[in-house]
Amino acid sequence: MRKAFDGLRAVDNVDFELRAGEVVALIGPNGAGKTTLLNVLSGQLRPDAGRVVLAGRDVTRWPPHARARAGLARTFQIPQLAPSLTVREHVEAARLRGRLRGRRPEPEGLLHAVGLGDKRDVPAGALAHGDRRLLELALALALEPKALLLDEPAAGLSPAEVERFLQLVRGLRAERDDLAILLVEHDMDVVFELAERVVVLHRGRVLAEGPPPAIREHPDVQAVYLGARP
Numbered sequence: 005m006r007k008a009f010d011g012l013r014a015v016d017n018v019d020f021e022l023r024a025g026e027v028v029a030l031i032g033p034n035g036a037g038k039t040t041l042l043n044v045l046s047g048q049l050r051p052d053a054g055r056v057v058l059a060g061r062d063v064t065r066w067p068p069h070a071r072a073r074a075g076l077a078r079t080f081q082i083p084q085l086a087p088s089l090t091v092r093e094h095v096e097a098a099r100l101r102g103r104l105r106g107r108r109p110e111p112e113g114l115l116h117a118v119g120l121g122d123k124r125d126v127p128a129g130a131l132a133h134g135d136r137r138l139l140e141l142a143l144a145l146a147l148e149p150k151a152l153l154l155d156e157p158a159a160g161l162s163p164a165e166v167e168r169f170l171q172l173v174r175g176l177r178a179e180r181d182d183l184a185i186l187l188v189e190h191d192m193d194v195v196f197e198l199a200e201r202v203v204v205l206h207r208g209r210v211l212a213e214g215p216p217p218a219i220r221e222h223p224d225v226q227a228v229y230l231g232a233r234p
């Protein structure tokens with residue numbers, strides 16, 4: 005697929021598949037096109053060329069909410085929350101938008117899973133940054149997704165919060181062996197801990213793709229990305 009902004013090819017000729025049950029990390033330098041690719045997948049942007057296929061259906065022209073209902077959930081690089089709504093109100097609203105339309109899962113269970121059980125009545129605007137990220141994750145999970153797209157979920161988290169996030173994803177994987185996760189992340193410890201496959205974007209193109217050990221050793225990846233981040 006392809007997506008350009010005023011002639012700048014932010015995503016250029018990327019052919020990408022996320023299969024049920026796998027965790028794929030999408031890495032690359034700032035401006036590589038990672039968020040743009042997520043936006044095309046989730047429907048925030050239309051591609052200039054190419055298609056988005058979700059569980060065998062061509063969803064390229066579907067708006068984001070229709071994709072969410074079909075099982076595609078995402079989080080944003082900057083959390084998208086309503087400051088005056090409480091944690092619990094956010095989760096209730098997200099459940100009603102989801103694939104199973106509020107039948108499952110229970111808000112309390114979700115809040116407990118992300119560690120926000122005791123903050124259920126706090127307005128989102130009063131949450132600390134790390135808790136906002138975890139709430140966003142709970143909202144994505146409330147959609148009971150088949151595919152989950154995460155845009156830098158660990159950015160700005162404390163080490164303890166990163167650990168909570170890792171545990172949560174590990175738990176999800178154990179519980180939902182068909183859930184596909186696409187993780188955009190700069191924290192290489194998180195990437196190498198969770199991903200089975202890593203896709204490296206550079207200037208909108210796939211520079212390399214493979215299992216974490218191969219990516220870590222890849223000379224081109226070292227040169228454009230990992231080398232610059234000791």
Ligand SMILES: Nc1ncnc2c1ncn2[C@@H]1O[C@H](COP(=O)(O)OP(=O)(O)OP(=O)(O)O)[C@@H](O)[C@H]1O
Binds near residue numbers: 012032034035038041
């Ligand atoms: N809405 C937009 N309008 C114009 N240019 C854009 C827009 N969104 C992204 N771009 C440009 O497209 C390129 C890719 O941006 P993108 O946000 O996808 O990168 P990224 O890999 O997510 O970077 P980061 O790691 O900093 O989040 C950049 O050059 C960016 O300036």
Ligand SMILES: [Mg+2]
Binds near residue numbers: 038
């Ligand atoms: Mg980005």
